[in-house]
Amino acid sequence: MGKQLRSTRRARGLSIEALAKAAGVGAGTVSQYERGMGNPTVQTLRKLADVLDVPLTAFASGPPPMSNGDPHHGRGDAPPAPWTPAARPGRVDVVRADGRRRLTLPGVGPVYDILSPDLDGSLLLMHSVFRVGFDNFDAPFQHVGEEVIVLVEGRLEGRIGxxxxxxxxxxxxTFDASLRHGWRTLGDTDASLYSAITPPTLK
Incomplete structure (x- = not known):
């Protein structure tokens, strides 16, 4: 995620020091993250994402999708463009199974595979794995829009509002994503799930 963090920070015109101060973390810590070092927590990543005004998925790494549109569209080193209803007219994008962008959070945090080609459309589709022991009841997600989750494997406890x-x-x-929503895996099996979020965001 270091490359994505650096490119997004630069695109926002922020120095490492300015980003660190706004997010309430040390400048040395941000520098380490950008160099692929350190082990950021979900809470720290959220603070950085909030300051940069991007979803967590903006820090995902991986190749761009195959597109019949702009050849630079969907580049993994560029921050997401603002969403507009007409962002994808006439386009066809393919995300190959071995070409998904991935965001892996530290510890037992989730692993997100982003199935959508980018955040320019009206929908974000992801496959996620919540590993055994994951519990974010103390730091739940909350974002605009509507979310649908389909659990494929494992058991999951949720607190939604x-x-x-x-x-x-x-x-x-299916739920209103503006409600605080947290998840906890149950048992000794990872929880594998698909989620769809509209408009596309994750914080």
């Missing part, structure tokens, strides 16, 4: 849900393999949950 003031409601609790237990998902078994094959279950689907």
């Amino acid at each position: 003031d409601q609790s849900v237990i998902l078994e393999a094959g279950d689907t949950v």
Whole structure:
């Protein structure tokens, strides 16, 4: 994620020191992350993403999709463009199975494979693995839009707003993503799931 963090920071016209101060982390820490060193927490990545005004998925690494549009479109080293309803007219993008962009969070944090070619369309589709022991009830997600999750494997407990849900393999949950939502894996099996988010964001 270091390359993506650096390119996004530069695109926003921020120095390492300015980004670090705004995010409440040390400049040396940001410098380490950009050089592929250190082990950032989910909370730290969120702070950096908030300051840079990008979703966490902007830090994902991987090749660009095959596109019939602009050959530079979807480059992994560029920050996402603002979404507009007409961002994808007439385009056909293919993301190969071995060409997905990936965001791996440290520890037992999730591994996100981004199935959408970029964040320019109206939908973000991801395959995620929440590893055994994952629990973000203390630091839940919250973002605009609507989200749908389909659990493929494992068991997952969710807290969405003031409601609790237990998902078994094959279950689907749809919810208002502006509600705080956290997840915890149950049992000794990783939770494998697909999620669709509209508009495309993740914080």
